[in-house]
Amino acid sequence: MKKISLLVLSLVLVCMGVSLTTGHLNGEKNVVYAAKNLGDSARIEWGVTNQDLVSTDGVEYPAGQKVARFTRLDQKPTGPYYLKLKVELVFGFGHGEVADKYVTSKETKVVKLDSKGYTATDTEIHSEAGAYGPLKPVKEEMKPEGNYIKDGRYVTYSNKNYNTYSNFGWKYRLSGSSLQNKTFQARGKYNHQNGSTYLSLYDNKGTWYGYVNEKAVKVGSGQQGAYIKDGRYVTLTNKNYNSWSNFGWKYRDSGANLANKTYQARGKYNHSNGSTYLSLYDNNGKWYGYINEKGTKAGNGKQGAYIADGRKVKLIKKNYQLWQNFSWKKCQDSNKLVGKTFTARAKYYHVNGSTYYSLYDDKGNWQGYINSEGVR
Template sequence: MNKDGTQVVNNQGGKWNGTNQYITVTKNNWTIWKDFNFNKGSSTKGMYQRTYRVTGWYRHYNGSKYLSVYDNKGKWLGYLNEGAAQIVNNQGGKWNGTNQYITVTKNNWTIWKDFNFNKGSSTKGMYQRTYRVTGWYRHYNGSKYLSVYDNKGKWLGYLNEGAAQIVNNQGGKWNGTNQYITVTKNNWTIWKDFNFNKGSSTKGMYQRTYRVTGWYRHYNGSKYLSVYDNKGKWLGYLNEGAAQIVNNQGGKWNGTNQYITVTKNNWTIWKDFNFNKGSSTKGMYQRTYRVTGWYRHFNGAKYLSLYDNNGKWQGYLNEGGAAKASGAQGTGFSMNKSVLVIKNGYSIWSGFNWKEKARTNSLINKTYQVKWYYKHMNGSTYYSLYESNGKWFGYVNSGAVRERRGVAHYLGTSRQRVLNELNAHQNDRFYLGTPFRLAGFSNPEMFLVPNGVSSPYGPGMNCTGFVATVTRRSGGNLNRISGITSGVGGYVNAYNWRDALMRNTEYYSFSSIDALLKSGKAQKGDLIYLEAMFTDPFYDCHIGIFWGNRSNENRFWHQVIDGNKISHIYSGTRYSKVYLFPQD
């Protein structure tokens, strides 16, 4: 240094000024000079936005200030015009403001408190979550550090960019997957985008299963699933809190304790949700099973997990193949038939809690109407019994009763055959006009001779003989009358018909002929029996065939004292009750 304050230097570069500073390169394509002859070194192209150490500088004769630059390995790079750089406070480098979002992709990296590398937290609790970045530094060590904030605006520290992925919006990073979920919340929103424009609601999706092709961990802390239906249609983004991830397309298991009755005859019972076939419902039809739980499959169907009464698992059945029941008795099936109690030792139940109401011992040969039957899980069938006045009586095991069918079924013919026989002769004298025969019952065949049949006995029938003749000529078996009664006269005694038919077929009783006609139950060809007024000195019964074209038409084909005729319904003596025996 001269006394006048000047220093002689070696070249145009000027005097060396030692320092210990850091710069961040801010120009993209400036030259790094090897010397002050301005021999070119490298370019700042590969150094842009990076931080370097400056050990000193020169103020050149050309007026510019040149920095002597070193990298983080201590290698001298050359002289850089200060206009291409910004001096920074520390090794961190220059602050670069931004407004971005990142998703943390590394599980156990350090969040730094400062660039003295004092440790803050770890990314362990931040993994796959999304955060806001307000700016970043390109450190002297070569790494880029992001200044990270959570969704509450709290600064978390500096994170090496290698631990994160920059994402397009607050939604965060896309994470592809191939999973299934079952929606477990009833009225959450499906979002169209991460501006939170509303799509649909989960109301119509509740307990149903959907496909998830990927998910986002949003800046707000929630995980959003990208949801598709079974047609491949994208539905939107759903907060994971509204769903449960499941193992397969079957969906979520929903435990229950219910009973069902199988209502389809040949559906498949599946072994699993790869739809490997198990058995068929063919052998399970109308039987009752226990359901311990169910799945709402991705295909939209609900599958029930079935067990039999021995606790053996049967498989999965589509709910469309069954009806829910209120208990182990199963669902009721409608029925309309009469039954006769034939066995002792059975209980009449007041309900399926097995509270006994009566025993069949005192009900033998009594008739009840069955309106419903149940196929119980215990394997038995139970009939719901009603008395003749329509009052419910109770439930009985079907093994205690025998069905009462119509007269035609019992005797082995049909209504149509009976009608065909009578229609063929309603306009001739085959039956009509046949004289009444009154004699002993020693030979029943004497009473089965209409005008149209040649017989050594000559024509003649009583009222029962007319009914018996029509039945026999229609293919009926009269031994079903005479073979089960001890009354005299066999099949030509109306009392025997009454006893046999009341014991084995369906019937209705009425207080009067008018009540019968108003009931709507009579059909052409049915048998009508008029019970005797037993208090009268010369009582008698009467039987014939209803011949009305309508249930309320008072027409009767019968045999009376003045011969065979079609007339209104009447008896030659007073009657006490009217019985209708339907043909079917």
């Protein structure tokens, strides 16, 4: 590391009458440190650094360095501090700004300025040092994971091949397979020196799940987590679940209106509250909102879910085809079966809007699927 150095302007500048007055005092850009801006007095807050700091160019500053920040008399000192350097030939420059949390033993005073804007004690703060960037703790600089960065995004675990860790010594915490498809809040993140970013994961109850490589997750736009492509056909089987227009829980449609119909779940969200929400569309592409997966039952195709029935039905119409499957492979027509009674062991609420019964005769022989309009 480089040793502390004092940047000094050449005495030639004084001889030439040059006055360098630019700086970033009190965190304000382009504030000029001179009597014409601050008046003949200024408010200065003094302090000392409470830990070893390092600049972006590698200069180390041991704890105990004097720092200060300036403001006009009618303002309270705020913003970063700067290193306080004693004037030698003309005046010195600080080597960087110091965050408030690294400063202790503060004392605020009002000091008189001379005609050039200097203090009576010949000690100055000139933030030309801002070019060096903020000073950071030496110990944090040495951490391979870097500094903690506040985040807050909601992410869905999408790659089970990434485990979580309890620390950056890579102590194993949880398997990726146990966290797959769950949504967490990334309260913070670390940009590791290995080139990867690691997220600190919490569930909605505040339980910590460890650090995970950001490559393991997909970012969502809210607590619902990331959009996951689905495509299944689901039948609404529970009228107590309404649908929602957004995840601010704006009501869209009642479960009673949606029950006993089949929709395509084009996408889903594994919400941080532990529930999965499906994005429903009908056969014409109309959107019906988000619904809790618990209100549905998934089917093996556009016919929707198998629903046990058991009623006795009489075939009443000719020219109704009985189907072998829902790819519409013919089984037999209804003409020779008209007037006969069958058992509808199951039914399907097809996405096309029709209901189909699975018919069996009294000997248990399967007859095929028939549109419910062909029987009564």
